[in-house]
Amino acid sequence: QSALTQPASVSGSPGQSITISCTGTSSDVGSYNLVSWYQQHPGKAPKLMIYEGSKRPSGVSNRFSGSKSGNTASLTISGLQAEDEADYYCCSYAGSSTLFGGGTKLTVL
Amino acid sequence: EVQLVESGGGLVKPGGSLRLSCAASGFTFSSYSMNWVRQAPGKGLEWVSSISSSSSYIYYADSVKGRFTISRDNAKNSLYLQMNSLRAEDTAVYYCARVEMLDYWGQGTLVTVSS
Numbered sequence: 150q151s152a153l154t155q156p157a158s159v160s161g162s163p164g165q166s167i168t169i170s171c172t173g174t175s176s177d178v179g180s181y182n183l184v185s186w187y188q189q190h191p192g193k194a195p196k197l198m199i200y201e202g203s204k205r206p207s208g209v210s211n212r213f214s215g216s217k218s219g220n221t222a223s224l225t226i227s228g229l230q231a232e233d234e235a236d237y238y239c240c241s242y243a244g245s246s247t248l249f250g251g252g253t254k255l256t257v258l
Numbered sequence: 259e260v261q262l263v264e265s266g267g268g269l270v271k272p273g274g275s276l277r278l279s280c281a282a283s284g285f286t287f288s289s290y291s292m293n294w295v296r297q298a299p300g301k302g303l304e305w306v307s308s309i310s311s312s313s314s315y316i317y318y319a320d321s322v323k324g325r326f327t328i329s330r331d332n333a334k335n336s337l338y339l340q341m342n343s344l345r346a347e348d349t350a351v352y353y354c355a356r357v358e359m360l361d362y363w364g365q366g367t368l369v370t371v372s373s
Contacts, residue, residue, distance in 0.1 A: 195303065
C-alpha cells in the first residue's frame with residue numbers, strides 16, 4: 150500500500166495553466182479508471198474536484214480537468230485564480246484499498 | 259443536502275480506545291459504501307477503512323488492521339470506527355466520506371493520542 154507520487158509544490162500566475170501529476174503503478178492508477186482529485190483549503194475538509202479520471206462533479210468549474218496516461222494521472226487547472234491556491238490530492242482505487250498521493254501545494258503568485 | 263457529521267474524537271492515552279461516529283443525512287445511507295480517511299497534523303490524507311452498503315465487504319489500511327473496526331447501522335444512518343490499541347501515530351483528524359470516489363466529506367473529528 151504505497152502512496153501515489155505527486156510533486157510537493159507547483160506555482161503559477163493568475164490566468165496561467167498548471168498541471169499536477171500523480172504517479173502510481175500498474176496495480177492502482179494503471180489498472181482502474183478510478184482516479185479522483187481533491188482540493189483542500191487550510192482548516193477545511195477536502196472537496197472532490199475530479200472523479201473517474203476526468204469527470205467533474207456538478208458545481209466544479211470547467212477550468213479543472215483530469216486525464217490519465219498509463220500509470221500517471223494529471224490534474225490541469227486553467228485560468229488560475231487566487232482562490233485556487235490550496236493543497237491538491239490525487240486518489241486511486243486499488244482493489245481492496247484506496248491510495249492517496251502525498252499532496253501538492255499550489256501557490257498562485 | 260448531503261451531510262456527514264463526525265463525533266467522538268478527543269484525547270486518549272497510548273494503548274487506549276475510542277469510538278468515532280458519523281451521522282449521515284440527506285441521502286439514502288443504506289445504499290452507499292462509506293469510508294474513514296485521516297489526516298495527521300500538517301500531513302497528507304490517508305485512507306483508513308471502507309465498508310460496503312450492506313457491510314458485506316470491509317477493508318482496512320495495513321497501518322490499522324487488527325486494531326480498528328469499521329461498522330455501520332443503516333437503521334440509524336450511522337457509521338462507526340472502533341479504535342483500539344491507539345498509538346501516537348494515530349493522532350489525526352478523522353473524516354468520514356461517502357462512496358469510493360469520496361464525493362462528500364464530513365468536517366472531521368480530532369483524535370489525539372498522548373500521555
